[in-house]
Amino acid sequence: MCGTCGCADPANEVSMTNPETGVKTLLKNGVDHGHGHKHDHDHDDHHHEGDDVPHMHGPGGEIISLEAAVLGKNDKIAAQNRGWFQGRGVIALNIVSSPGAGKTTLLESTIRQMKDEVEITVVEGDQMTANDAERIQQAGARALQINTGAGCHLEADMIAAAARSLDPQPGSIMMIENVGNLVCPAMFDLGEKMKIAVISTTEGEDKPIKYPHMFRAVEWVVINKMDLAPHVDFDEETCRKNILQVNPGAKILCLSARTGEGMDEWCAALGALQA
Amino acid sequence: MHELGLARSIAGIAQENAKGRPLKEVRVAIGPLACVERGALEFCWGLVTESTGIAGVGLRFLDADGDTFVVRELEFMEEA
């Protein structure tokens, strides 16, 4: 159980900050968390006639069959986001990792390297502070910061608001840096083209088998901080084997966002997504 | 993880679909890859439904495949 997650805390606020203007917008005042609260107006799963619901009578009372996805509301908004991105020819990537694996550093280096080739916009998700969005902006890309408060993951409605506000150009890449957490973000589809996990050599080779749900949900795995590998006795072969054990189809990229080693291959792979 | 939010979502779905009729039990199908901890969800269900219109309604888990995570059935009280 996620001890830090306040996603059901009615007092939790979610905000969006533009680091350029400093303008902060409240996305959630804490009353509605978006997990299918019954006072929402934009879902269509009300059954207005009771007659279309399959039902039967057991030894007790009547039983009706629902098959209603518990995360259905998030999934529906994610599907709308996916259509929005596809319609505009924007590639959205959901970057996940444990805290400090180097997501922001990787994005900074990627922006510096690809600036002249393709527009990259960034949505930063953190519980608090606009630090990461400011770093991205200094690297030369447009960014928005979402603060999830006590919440430990981004949800599709936050991305819907951020994408409309950033208004990315056709042919651009939108990087979504999720909250540093290898558990909850696996469950929440944001409408991205794919999830990419970043792990770093200092975390040990067994992260993929400790958090298999997340590593199964991603298409690519970046192994970052390769410059530190010799200092921390990182065993690349074991790490690759562990990744492929939980996700045999994963594409693995080894790099150092700090020294630039491996960055060419990563940027080429990103460039190829647009083809 | 965040089973409290999930419990709230299940309660919302149950109440919406029950349309005020008294419920006996909510049956949720959970696959092994759904990333949901049953014990935690059960605990949270009690907290979330307490002092609402569905207080005391049971929550039952049904085994399912893959990452299934759906409210499968609602059972109502026997009509008097």
Ligand SMILES: Nc1nc2c(ncn2[C@@H]2O[C@H](COP(=O)(O)OP(=O)(O)OP(=O)(O)O)[C@@H](O)[C@H]2O)c(=O)[nH]1
């Ligand atoms: N040596 C080395 N350090 C790195 C590398 N990439 C990132 N770091 C350092 O790792 C620390 C964390 O990096 P961030 O980019 O902030 O990590 P993050 O994943 O964005 O962290 P959160 O957003 O807090 O989850 C910083 O001190 C970086 O300078 C790398 O390739 N090599």
Ligand SMILES: [Mg+2]
């Ligand atoms: Mg960061």
